[in-house]
Amino acid sequence: xxxxxxxxxxxxxxxxxxxxxxxxxxxxxxxxxxxxxxxxxxxxxxxxxxxxxxxxxxxxxxxxxxxxxxxxxxxxxxxxxxxxxxxxxxxxxxxxxxxxxxxxxxxxxxxxxxxxxxxxxxxxxxxxxxxxxxxxxxxxxxxxxxxxxxxxxxxxxxxxxxxxxxxxxxxxxxxxxxxxxxxxxxxxxxxxxxxxxxxxxxxxxxxxxxxxxxxxxxxxxxxxxxxxxxxxxxxxxxxxxxxxxxxxxxxxxxxxxxxxxxxx
Numbered sequence: 001x002x003x004x005x006x007x008x009x010x011x012x013x014x015x016x017x018x019x020x021x022x023x024x025x026x027x028x029x030x031x032x033x034x035x036x037x038x039x040x041x042x043x044x045x046x047x048x049x050x051x052x053x054x055x056x057x058x059x060x061x062x063x064x065x066x067x068x069x070x071x072x073x074x075x076x077x078x079x080x081x082x083x084x085x086x087x088x089x090x091x092x093x094x095x096x097x098x099x100x101x102x103x104x105x106x107x108x109x110x111x112x113x114x115x116x117x118x119x120x121x122x123x124x125x126x127x128x129x130x131x132x133x134x135x136x137x138x139x140x141x142x143x144x145x146x147x148x149x150x151x152x153x154x155x156x157x158x159x160x161x162x163x164x165x166x167x168x169x170x171x172x173x174x175x176x177x178x179x180x181x182x183x184x185x186x187x188x189x190x191x192x193x194x195x196x197x198x199x200x201x202x203x204x205x206x207x208x209x210x211x212x213x214x215x216x217x218x219x220x221x222x223x224x225x226x227x228x229x230x231x232x233x234x235x236x237x238x239x240x241x242x243x244x245x246x247x248x249x250x251x252x253x254x255x256x257x258x259x260x261x262x263x264x
Contacts, residue, residue: 092139
């Protein structure tokens, strides 16, 4: 792949081997800045490993992976990236506000004045619609509310890149809708780049671009006219003459299986 200047994330021959298993198989892709890129595929296909590589916590990744113009894992990226894992990362014995205040202090130790930190916490609470629950113990919240606290933590540092690992799985339809509206506001109003994984194919329609994964590989591999990787949902449906992204994904899976069978 030719280096894509300005890409929020760019991978060339990104490979991760865990024991005897190759989890990521020489991935080449570029993520467009200021947009929502959906990383879609079944559970176990390598989505979480790819996201860990992007945020710099995946050991033994080979190839080249550049994030916001720096090598993945570079210390200078810590305050520029927000990462939300599948499991909520909050302290149950602290209130929502105390959780955010703690993480705000960790994020900018010795730098942020208390008033600045308080404003950052208030903004993050408002972003995820938890202002009315700010003084509730995290341990007493519902699963969906705890997920929103984790998202608020990721938003504290006004990140340029948000990496969200299945952030809407298990949430009710109203909360899912509200979170996707927030994701689109972050991209449109603040220029945030979002990389969001999911195994729910109907969420693909909410993304600007799509990277479809199966068995550690990105299927299709077509680049858009501006050179970034990933089809738009509309382009993917049109290219495969299908009514839904899920149908297009299944056609790509079948084509990949047929190609693999022909090589044996």
